[in-house]
Amino acid sequence: MSTSRDDFAIAIRSALLQRGARQKFSLFFLICFSILIFFLDSFPSKFMDGLRATLNDAIYRVSSVSTSPIRFFSLASNKIKTHISIYNENELLRTEVEALRNKNFNLEFLTNENKKLQQIVESEISEVENIILAKVLLDKKSPFLKSIIVNKGSKSGVKKGMPVIEQSSLVGRVVETNFFSSRILLLNDLNSRIPVVIEGSDAQAILMGTGENFPILEYLPEFFEPKMDETVFTSGKDGIFPPGIPVGKVFQSENLVKVKLFSDSNQLSFINIILIKMEKERDF
Numbered sequence: 604m605s606t607s608r609d610d611f612a613i614a615i616r617s618a619l620l621q622r623g624a625r626q627k628f629s630l631f632f633l634i635c636f637s638i639l640i641f642f643l644d645s646f647p648s649k650f651m652d653g654l655r656a657t658l659n660d661a662i663y664r665v666s667s668v669s670t671s672p673i674r675f676f677s678l679a680s681n682k683i684k685t686h687i688s689i690y691n692e693n694e695l696l697r698t699e700v701e702a703l704r705n706k707n708f709n710l711e712f713l714t715n716e717n718k719k720l721q722q723i724v725e726s727e728i729s730e731v732e733n734i735i736l737a738k739v740l741l742d743k744k745s746p747f748l749k750s751i752i753v754n755k756g757s758k759s760g761v762k763k764g765m766p767v768i769e770q771s772s773l774v775g776r777v778v779e780t781n782f783f784s785s786r787i788l789l790l791n792d793l794n795s796r797i798p799v800v801i802e803g804s805d806a807q808a809i810l811m812g813t814g815e816n817f818p819i820l821e822y823l824p825e826f827f828e829p830k831m832d833e834t835v836f837t838s839g840k841d842g843i844f845p846p847g848i849p850v851g852k853v854f855q856s857e858n859l860v861k862v863k864l865f866s867d868s869n870q871l872s873f874i875n876i877i878l879i880k881m882e883k884e885r886d887f
Contacts, residue, residue: 733877733878733879734875734876734877734878735755735759735760735761735875735876735878736873736874736875737753737754737755737759737761737785737873737874737875737876738753738754738872738873739751739752739753739871739872739873739874740752740753740754740784742871743786744789744868746814747792747793747814748792748793748794748814749788749789749791749792749793749795749812749814749868750775750778750786750787750788750789750792751786751787751789751868751871751874752784752785752786752787753784753785753787753874753876754783754784755783755784755785755876756780756781756782756783756784756785757780757781757782758782758783760878761777761780761785761876761878762777762780763777763778763779763780764776764777764778764843765777765843765876765877765878765879766837766843766844766845766848766876766877766879767787767874767875767876767877768848768866768874768875768877769866769871769873769874769875770865770866771848771849772848772849772850772851772864772865772866773790773797773837773844773848773849773850773865773866774787774789774790774866774868774871774874775787775788775789775790775792775795776788776843776844777876785876787874789812789868790810790812790818790850790864790866790868791812791813791814791815791816791817791818791864791868792812792814793812793813793814794812795810795811795812795818796809796810796811796812797809797810797837797841797844797850798810798837798838798839798840798841798844799820799835799836799837799838799850800835800836800837800838800846801829801833801834801835801853802833802834802835802836803833804827806823806824806827806829807822807824807838807840808820808821808822808823808860809821809822810835810850810862816864817854817856817861817862817863817864818851818861818862818864819859819860819861819862820835820853820860820861820862823860829853829860830853831853831854831855832852832853832854833852833853834849834850834851834852834853835849835850835851835852835853835862836848836849836850837850843879845877845879849865850862850864850865851863851864851865852865
């Protein structure tokens with residue numbers, strides 16, 4: 604009988620640790636049954652033994668029901684903690700992957716910049732003494748106006764109208780100078796006009812910016828039809844641009860003769876300004 608009393612004591616302690624309406628009912632039920640068991644303990648008989656065994660089963664089931672919420676919430680709490688831990692680990696890994704991606708991007712960018720600088724240094728035109736290297740500081744492009752700001756100005760001898768090249772190909776011309784910076788009007792700007800000549804012929808034209816990626820050739824000789832992929836060069840007829848600077852290649856689109864420029868205005872990092880002698884600055 605002492606075993607039953609111990610079981611009752613364990614069940615009562617378990618119920619005392621619970622909170623809520625269901626747990627309070629379990630406690631009341633256990634107290635009532637414990638009083639009944641103590642009372643029946645003084646009347647040993649087979650009937651009482653069977654009744655006692657039945658009551659023990661009932662008490663164990665009630666005790667199990669009363670403790671099941673704790674087991675459930677404990678298990679749920681452990682699962683939540685596990686999910687939170689996995690989430691935090693994933694966030695940490697995501698942050699590390701992003702950091703590595705940024706490092707790779709920066710490395711690739713610096714590698715490309717180094718290649719561009721090396722090509723500029725090794726190009727034939729960079730060996731001319733009247734060429735200065737400038738870095739692009741700002742891109743001031745809009746739907747129709749295309750220009751860039753570079754870190755060389757009048758203190759370096761830059762003047763309005765001077766041609767600008769990249770890797771021996773024409774980029775545009777200087778249209779504004781400050782002490783330590785200049786604005787370069789690009790070839791695809793709506794206001795850009797450059798006299799050019801077509802490869803392998805004396806056919807001359809004006810390269811006109813349209814505000815889009817590809818300038819067009821205007822004022823071509825009558826009945827002259829340029830061929831696809833023919834190279835366009837500066838003609839030098841304006842007395843500003845030296846003749847023979849490569850500009851781009853011819854292609855036709857929508858009945859217009861367009862030029863695919865050799866210089867990509869979206870990828871400019873460094874440019875060269877040709878310090879030609881200017882008799883006087885013009886309004887460009």
